[in-house]
Amino acid sequence: MMDELLAGAARGATRAGSVAPGEPLAPLAVALGDPAGIGPEVTAKAWAMRHAHGLSPFLAIGDRRALEAVWPGPVIGIGHPREAPAVFDQGLPLLQVDDPGPVVPGEPSLAGARCALDSVELAVGLARAGTVAGVVTAPVAKSQLYAIGFRHPGQTEFIAERCGVAATNVAMMMVGPDLRTVPVTIHVPLAEVPGLLSTDLIAARARTAARGLARDFGIARPRLAIAGLNPHAGEGGAMGGEEEAVIAPAIALLREEGLDVSGPFAADSLFHAAARSRYDAAICMYHDQALIPLKTLHFDEGVNMTLGLPILRTAPDHGTAFDLAGRNLASPRAMIAAIRLAGACARARLASAS
Template sequence: MRAGPASSPCLVVTLGEPSGVGPDIALDAYRRRAERKLAPFAVFADPAMLRARADRLGYDIPFREIDSPDETAAAFAAALPILPLVNRQDERPGRLDPFNALGTVEAIDRAAAAVLDGRAGAMVTGPIDKKALYDAGFRHPGHTEYLADLCAARGAGSFMPVMLLAGPELSCVPVTIHVPLRDVPELLTTALIVETGRIVADHYVRHFGIARPRIAVSGLNPHAGERGAIGREDEDVIAPAVARLAAEGIQAFGPLPADTMFHAEARAGYDVALCMYHDQALIPAKALAFDETVNVTLGLPLIRTSPDHGTAATLAGTGRARPASFMAALVLADRMVRRAAIRAA
């Protein structure tokens, strides 16, 4: 089941871990909404917790509690719309408490449902703390995997989520993500690379308006294996995947040596880099534009973006958390919603 374009272009926001900077950056983004001409967004939150954080930060922000995302646009110019949570949350910056977990998960559940039902265009998620959720009984590997399960529960089949780090200078996708480096060679298969490449190509067409996205595929080993002299994975696993993608009409090429594919001249030759493991993708993306890079989840029947950083609990409540990546996530989510609406028209 794929959600159609929302009747309202509003975005819904989840704050993630309330003891982290999620509340801070959402509040600051609303204060600065005119700087980036942000689309209307509503926040799933405990109103008392969010008001307390605003008071701690010294932000004079008016709030309006609403019953449905449909009310967001009418409220947004004068007040930050809040969709109140049933589960209460404590406002204690930097202090993890499993008590807050029910509200964190409730927000994710309700935001995903709003997008899947067409009552909102996209969800923008604040960073969670998995340890806090695990201590409260959460049994999913992470945020993205939980969203995939929520989507699967709403329709037939299953979904394969793909992480895209989208930045102004470089966009990267890791084929394997949060796994030990020693496990990558065994997990990396031709089929996995092909399926990841298909999902990336499809989303670039549908959500970014690029008819034939150019996908640069990295090698795994130094110098892409030196034709098998430094490991066989590049020749035996990655090259066949690139050939299969190309045979399907996808403009993929590689495997390329990872140490030479991220400089400015090389980046000009592709739209997105398909990398073999987490740090191979995230290090260059964050090094080039940490504050402007957005984490986008591909492969799900909803649009979801998030900032590229974690909870940063030591900055929570201090006023020193920078909202740039979160604001970029809002901007990109709105752009993807509008692109999807154009294609559906």
């Protein structure tokens, strides 16, 4: 079944992200992630709380046993995503991928990693074909993926490649109720950040963020605040020269292009309430600069959204939490937020196409 669905998705891939005027919104696809992690549990809990949070219809892609091992609720097997809306109120719709073997919560396996990768690949293929309105990815274990030959830094880069988009042309945006942040550099050692920053890279991330805010959030003229790299944004060169040599030229270039960009700002004063009211997203120079404020403000509701793709992709901002799997302790709030955001952005795209 998976091969047939992928073949159909490949034939329809030119429809990526498009919806004909008057066409109903397709369901979202939730790739369950590692079967031994908390992805199946939080997805099932999100379905159980669908009405309370106004969630759009969605289907799960993964293994039935991963759900049944952690949740006693109804699961309805489907053969195609179009079947999901009709059965959504009766049970969690599931597209089964290849059999991963026995599933034990909290005990990852190589077979489980293959199942997780197949689930993501199928979800992306369906989104590219327009068969689903967007993709929500539950967490995977990178160490397990690397053991089966996975060569990407994470799911974001893998999805970008499957969509035919260079990794430099996508951006990771962290989204919370009161804050959006975009890291310019992501999963790299802090010591390497200054050497990796460039005017072109900062400008590329900012452009991608601006386009995403306009397309998916309906912000016609997004306001972007650019953080400095060094303490006090370099203090005029006394605490580092990257602000003057690299970041300020990027800001000037973006302004010449007509974008509403300000900075560079000292990061320690960029995230309090009054500062947040002055921008729609903060462009940060490295991973922790972007994620610490987001997780401080919205630890249980943070969403990782990939901008610059031809499809919608969100993910809850947490890991596999193998230590919690199977204990009914995992909070579904981030998964609910990821599904809700994907649905809202899908409806925004549908409205703009009508």
